[in-house]
Amino acid sequence: MQTIARAGNKLAYRFTPGIGPGLVFLGGFKSDMQGTKAVALEDWAKRKGRAFLRLDYSGHGESGGAFADGCIGDWYQDALAVIEAVTEGPQVLVGSSMGGWIALLIAKERPERVAGLVTIAAAPDFTEDGFWRDFNDAQRAEVMEQGQTLLPSDYGEPYVITKRLIEEGRARLVLRDPLPLPFPVRMVQGTDDASVTTTTALRLLSHVTCDDIRLTLVRGSDHRFSEKDDLELIRRSVVDVLKRLPD
Template sequence: MTEFLDTPQGRRLAYHKTDGQGPCVVFCGGLKSDMEGTKAVYLEDWARRTGRAFLRFDYSGHGESAGAFTDGCIGDWHEDTVAAISAQTEEPVVVVGSSMGGWQALLLARAVPDRIAGMVTIAAAPDFTEDGYWAEFTDEQKTQLEEVGHVELPSDYMEPYVITRRMIEDGRQRLVLRTPLELRFPVRMLQGTADTAVSLATAVRLLEHADGPDMRLTLVKDADHRFSDETCLGLMEAAVEEVIARAGV
């Protein structure tokens, strides 16, 4: 059953918590995704089978949480992530971040490094508001963003994304690939070669930029951005189990 928590910023977030052994595995979803996605539900089933603690939640403006998507930005969703983990976990966490959730996982590691026992990313999209959206905007789109306050971008997976000026401007305050990024815990990164939303170059850039003692990037031939078929889900599960074992907590 969905439960709700109120964040220090006054936002109301929906979540599902599965009690079990620690560390608690926390799933951070992608942009405009929600906690009912295939990967989140699969991991919850895995947690129940194996007796692991697990948390999935919706950012504000996503899924069952309150608010409008167009009112949010990377910083708001980072605050939501910190609030959910602070309210619902006491033990160390293994954070699993998909797409934009990968950026959120990295921001979490900067904000509360002592809480993180390990990390798994799936098509992580750090800094995408700057290196993806802004870098690829035409002059016309940049003018529209300034004058109208938003632009609409087509999506391969759902209705068009409405990208607001606030999202772009806030994203510039949250970039993780421009300054040192220390990940002092086991990290496993998964990336499909047929992903049209996040490039292989982004995955390699993150691997090369981050500094940590135990980091690996796995490329999956022909896997797309969803990374949700049986093979990919099995690889995600194996990565989570490996990180937990390597973390030793």
């Protein structure tokens, strides 16, 4: 494990040197860099001699900080700090779920650092269009008056959804304003995903401005998107993006 410091936290990452453009895997909400998709893609990159970076945002995995203290802006800044510290030039970002939102923020704010983009069940604006939209009146009151609420999770202990997460997320929304993506983009999405539906994928596809973008829907795949065929589709999507980059 390697680390850098940002905002009082140690950010953990693993970087494998190789040819560029390198790949950067950006994980999801409360996930970590040890997940199946990140490790499988790293293994492939090593075999191909391609540079690869995976990382943990603050409050996630092996990085310092408390999860409940974080927000989208913090995790975006964490990812950007590690990318700028350990990589050179434009990278191909691979964003899973929340990582797709973070990748889109990097593309919006630092497009010169992005060579291409692959999203896996991307979840842009989910704090507003998912959590806040679906909260009932009692949950909204609890967030605003007590500072947080708890949501059940299919992946372990409940999610702590804080007032700061909701309010700060409103400054990071990417589906309300024009979003140019001047590089190859490949999106993959499972039709049985209960966390991020195909509606979100289609909304993102229609919203962005991009001359080279494709969305692949996989019948029966869920939010984990970690079965053998799913992992192979992720690899093929990365290869397709790499093939379309200028020499």
